[in-house]
Amino acid sequence: MRWGDRTVTMLALALGVAVLAVVPTAAVASAAPASAPTVAPSTAEASPRTAPRRRWKPARGPVFNDPTGSPKQRVAIVARIRDAISHTRRGDTIRISSYSMDRNDVADLLIKAHKRGVHVQMVFNDNTISNTQRRLQKVLGKRRDRPSFLVFCRGSCRNGPGGNLHTKIYSFSRSGASKDVIISSSANLTYGAAFAQWNDGYTIRDDRRLFRTWVGVFRQIARDRKSTPRFVGYSSPDHSVAFQRELARASGGSTEVQAARATGGDPVIQRLSKIGCRAPQGFGAGGHTVVRIIVYAWYGERGDNIARKVADLQRQGCRVKVIGSVLGASAARMLQKAWIPVKAADWDFGDRISTGSDDEIVYGPRCYSHYKFFTVNGAYDGVGVRATWTGSENWSRVSLGNDEVTLRLNGRPDYRRYSARFDSMWSDPDATHQVGVEPTRRPCAYS
Incomplete structure (x- = not known):
């Protein structure tokens, strides 16, 4: 079955992970191999x-x-x-x-x-x-x-x-x-x-x-x-850092989450809202701002809100590409409907032990991208930039209740390194594949 076809409960684990389909004996999906890989250290x-x-x-x-x-x-x-x-x-x-x-x-x-x-x-x-x-x-x-x-x-x-x-x-x-x-x-x-x-x-x-x-x-x-x-920030010409927890609580009733995150209060939406799609001279490509996004967990109501914003950027003239790992089906549809090229970086689907418990059996990828970064080359907050945002925050509701960190890295050198990393993942058939499939092939070293 595909992601969007499962009528199962979607849960989130502490890594800020979105969860995959529940198998009959368990309910939570895993974010990483639960134990050390069976490979000898080199x-x-x-x-x-x-x-x-x-x-x-x-x-x-x-x-x-x-x-x-x-x-x-x-x-x-x-x-x-x-x-x-x-x-x-x-x-x-x-x-x-x-x-x-x-x-x-x-x-x-x-x-x-x-x-x-x-x-x-x-x-x-x-x-x-x-x-x-x-x-x-x-x-x-x-x-x-x-x-x-x-x-x-x-x-x-x-x-x-x-x-x-x-x-x-x-x-x-x-x-x-x-x-x-x-x-x-x-x-x-x-x-x-x-x-x-x-x-x-x-x-x-x-x-x-x-x-x-x-x-x-x-x-x-x-x-x-x-x-x-809850928010502690630091800024310099080269980099800025945000230590954050957005909500007083993100478990139990979701009214607080729905009220706060459906608006521009979401820190990710706040950042994306500063992107302008007409790139100043010397930036972007052909006058368009270039945006590259590769995020591990991007799903649920919060994920959909962010996907709508990203889709709006594409419609406004930005040139956007996306790689997801745990990418919700509805978020993927929104991106693709806006003609955004999207790929997935998740492999070796099957049963495994959850990292959230010592004995729960879960279903999901055992090899995947765990990145949480995006790059912008073009207009941002009214000026031309080449910048990268990276850190620990996933684009899911769970992250709103976590202690997280986000770095903004300014300048061409870091932008080039992160953009090159995105491009290498995009073009590598052992790293990314078509969205909506669940490969059982094992490209990672642990297998």
């Missing part, structure tokens, strides 16, 4: 550097993994995180906020860093807790008033119960010769993020004001208490 993966070097600096800018590529390409993002951990020294502080973790290689490096005097502070969502996290917590402890700890949030952390902690930020007060290092990613610290998902990561270093903003947000996250304001 030499490139198994041998991270462990001796800190004072002159080493983390690479700036974007990094992308490829679950269908070489061993080095699969672990490109986690390798950057491992290197940053390995180059911390006594007195430095590592702060990690993520949804999930099962990578033992990263855990081993964090334990080594802790033993050499690095403060390691980690906060995770509590939907799933792995043996790796339990092992780390035994070493780091769970007292938030200590220099090192590992704790789990009951909800979205900064706003109490309801929602989820969905940011994936790996930060270092110092790593090698660089200070104030932030790696924001769509990837969790899981094997599935490398072997079964396409993800991105972006590194910013030596931006003291941004780092201070992040540390303030992290301390709120770690306290796991309601905090105000």
Whole structure:
């Protein structure tokens, strides 16, 4: 059966994931392989550097993994995180906020860093807790008033119960010769993020004001208490960052969601509304603004509202292309009706164990794009731009109740890297396919 043909309950999991069809024995769809892939770690993966070097600096800018590529390409993002951990020294502080973790290689490096005097502070969502996290917590402890700890949030952390902690930020007060290092990613610290998902990561270093903003947000996250304001922002000429939770709650009755999100109050619609389709000279293509969107979960009422806005952009003269993974059938129809080219990046459909539970069997893709970015080349907020928006937020109702992060990256270099990534996914038959089908082929490395 196709996505639009199933008359089943549609649920959402904590990763901000849309859910796929329910099978007779379970009800929730999964966002990633529930356990480590059955592949032996390669030499490139198994041998991270462990001796800190004072002159080493983390690479700036974007990094992308490829679950269908070489061993080095699969672990490109986690390798950057491992290197940053390995180059911390006594007195430095590592702060990690993520949804999930099962990578033992990263855990081993964090334990080594802790033993050499690095403060390691980690906060995770509590939907799933792995043996790796339990092992780390035994070493780091769970007292938030200590220099090192590992704790789990009951909800979205900064706003109490309801929602989820969905940011994936790996930060270092110092790593090698660089200070104030932030790696924001769509990837969790899981094997599935490398072997079964396409993800991105972006590194910013030596931006003291941004780092201070992040540390303030992290301390709120770690306290796991309601905090105000829900939105915390930072801006510079090169990049801006939004830490956000839009709604006081996004579970239970949906009246609040319907009232707030059917309007321009949605942060995604607010961003899209600033796009103008007549590109200034020197921008866009043939006088038209070019928009490229690749988002993992895009479905439901919120997804439809966003799809209507994107369709309007196409009708106004923008040149839009879209890649979705969990793309709702109604949202896909709206986009296609507006003559927007649309492809899907989801593979190997079948039964699997849910990441939201240790024993629920779910149906869905086991290989897919986990990106959440879009690019604009043309008119934005009245001026010509080449810009990229990326981060952790999916285009579904669940994300409205989550702690999320969105980066805006300004300028040609980052725009070119992200646009090239979109184009490579679009043209690769092992990455994207026709919308509305459920391939059983297995292009990802885990299979």
